[in-house]
Amino acid sequence: MRRAVVRGTGHYLPERVVENSWFEDKLETSDEWIRTRTGIERRHFAADDQRTSDLGIAAAKAALENAGMTADHIDAVVVATSTPDFTFPSVATMVQAGIGMKRGFAFDVQAVCAGFVFALANADAMIRSGQAERILVIGAETFSRIMDWSDRGTCVLFGDGAGAIILEAVEGNGTVDDRGILATDLNSDGQYRELLYVDGGVASTGTAGHLRMQGNLVFRHAVEKLANTAHHALDLAGIAPEQVDWLVPHQANLRIIEATAKRMHLPMEKVVLTVADHGNTSAASIPLALSVANSQGKFQPGQVLVAEAIGGGLAWGSVVLRW
Template sequence: MTRRAIITGTGHYLPERVVENSWFEDKLDTSDEWIRARTGIERRHFAAEGQTTSDLGIQAARAALEKAGLQPDDIDGIVLATSTPDFTFPAAATMVQSGLGMTRGFAFDIQAVCAGFVFALANADAMIRSGQAERILVIGAETFSRIMDWTDRSTCVLFGDGAGAVVLEAREGKGDNSDRGILACDLNSDGKYRELLYVDGGVSTTGTAGQLRMQGNLVFRHSVEKLAKTAHAALDKAGLTPDEVDWLVPHQANLRIISATAQKMGLPMEKVVLTVADHGNTSAASIPLALSVADGEGRFKPGDVLVTEAIGGGLSWGSAVLRW
């Protein structure tokens, strides 16, 4: 028998403020049509003044716990992926832990930008497989609206705020790819591409939070190539082929990237979960948000094979294969 980490609950939270593309039209040389044509984004959510990343994470975590039928103290740990924590320290995960009223276990953050949720999922899976934990909350939460350059039309129209969460629980499996749960992960990074996507500030450089900078054309080319490659690598590790994939749940960065990646994998768009139109790019929150939305709509059936993949600053990229 083999210990597997299966998803038993999903949840998400979006701030109340909805920002349509038209909001940018009197601030920038852009239009709703321009944004839709190049990104597929129609609207996004922005956090309210004083609303923090951990606030969003708490709400998403509560929803996931309710779906799983669990209480906070049933959880052994929290792994939270974010690039926009409330403070330099402590970890935003500890504030989620406190906000949930969780009085036991561990909580820590992972920072791999848009790929953060996949990295967090892989780490939580390893802890469950090793027996270090029985149940872990894995959260992606971001307030990217706090690090935007509102004069840069190529970046500020892309991002939104939100949070998504899943509950991972240990179950016994047979040890083959017919098991439910996470079957394989593939993680990668290459620091020489740092200047393609980064924030121009930090504690040990400028002492400020900084603003997001991106070379969009180069990020696009790397994304399509690397996302398809990491998805194939994870499928190979799981002993599966793209023909056996029921759903691709990608990082929701840009509809053109998602479409090109699906095409490289030989998957029709009918098998792709899309939320980018309504949420924009929510970085580490985008995959768990998409999982929660699709789960809430009843799109996943027991036994379905899901592939998640993401790429972000670093560059960091990775994927996970799981059976629902």
């Protein structure tokens, strides 16, 4: 059985770091209020001349360097984003050009904060089917461009950044001991659109719009759905929860992460956390966390990782992989 094995990781964060205190003279909020409710202490904002593709290109180059590869080794680029540079062309094609890749194909995936999980599932399927040997999978966002700066319930949560991984086809034995992606689980339910959405778009207002969220309801759905999708993916992989070495969750809110880990019976020592320094970077949050943790030497060959996320749609899902 062909498996999609992680060969490299990389990430990029814009230079501008915005501490919680930055919001104090703009909103009725405080550093303590933000930290105690979200676990966020700071986030990064893209410069005025930086686009989502710029962040993605930087993360892609870092992943190629980490893998010891060049653009010539890559067959496809898949970018998960909800904040593209343009309506079209895709961010992925701009990343393709930015890294000097003149072959293969590139496309975007849009599932908001769950986008990277959906992108991984697509990349895994293409590798299993033999359509590609090596795929660059990226999550990149500039959510600072769609914030309503008068809404303290949303604007303090999000940041900008990009993360990338390189998947390569490797022949496995078709057992749970194989390295690579072992199982994926994807879900969506459009009846919950009003809980988390952007109030603009090409076919509606002709504007980018601003992010709107019913935070309390999203929280309740997130905890239940994230734990359920993780357990389902583990069942598909044939792995028990106690065999999980690392949970790499969407970095939206520390309280959601803690509640999900508790439902999975995982101690926080087994959870990768970057939310304090990055905030919620939507589709970029899981690849950012993977890259940061990998650069710190946390992951060892053979360890089992579970990545899970939920975003607007609602859309949610998880991936189980062996490092």
